[in-house]
Amino acid sequence: MSRDPENSSETAGSRDPGSRLPLVRPPGIRVIAVIVALEATALLVAAIWYGSQLLTGAPVLSFWGAVFTLGLLLAFSAWLIAVALFLFRGYRWPRAGALVAQLFTLTIGFPTMTGGYPLAGLAMLVPAVLAIVLLFDKRVIAFASRAGGAPPAL
Structure with a gap:
């Protein structure tokens, strides 16, 4: 059976799922979240542009494609x-989702950079590499370790 800590100093340094006191958010988490949010925004803008081109009758090989x-x-x-x-x-x-997204960005950014669009390629590569490096920072891993769901039974 689990027990409540007698003073708050027992929970200040721990991060178990039942803990109510959060650890201090490291700056790396903020940077990664902003990078991923900007990538999501870029994809949303691309989707809006693609959809507007589709609605205006731009020629496509397959409409359903x-x-x-x-x-x-x-x-x-x-x-x-x-x-x-x-x-x-x-x-x-x-963390795994952010890593996969950055690896996808690298696979698009590197050929873009070497294919004649160096600024666009660097705009993809630099944030992706920064996010990958920060994802493996000890403080980021320690902060982003909360599991979803119910608190532990014991």
């Missing part, structure tokens, strides 16, 4: 917004 692409842009944008929000709150699961 274009609708599917629009749906993917919107879904990925919503997913990144959730990742940024829950990472900022300190949950554990968004």
Whole structure:
């Protein structure tokens, strides 16, 4: 059976799921959350532009393929917004989502940079590398370790 701590100093340094006192949010969490939120915003803007082009009758090979692409842009944008929000709150699961998003950004940013668009490529690569480095910072890992769900039984 679990017991309540007798003084608040027992919970100040720990981060168990039943704890009510949060740890101090490290600046790395804020930076990663802002990077992921900006990527989500960029995808949302791309989806709006893509959808407006689709509505104005821009030629496409497959209309339903274009609708599917629009749906993917919107879904990925919503997913990144959730990742940024829950990472900022300190949950554990968004770290993996943020890492995967940054790896996808690297796979697009590097060919963009070497393919003749160096500024656009660097605009993708620099934040992605910064977010990846910060995701493995000890303070970020310690803060973003809250599991969702019910508190432990014992």
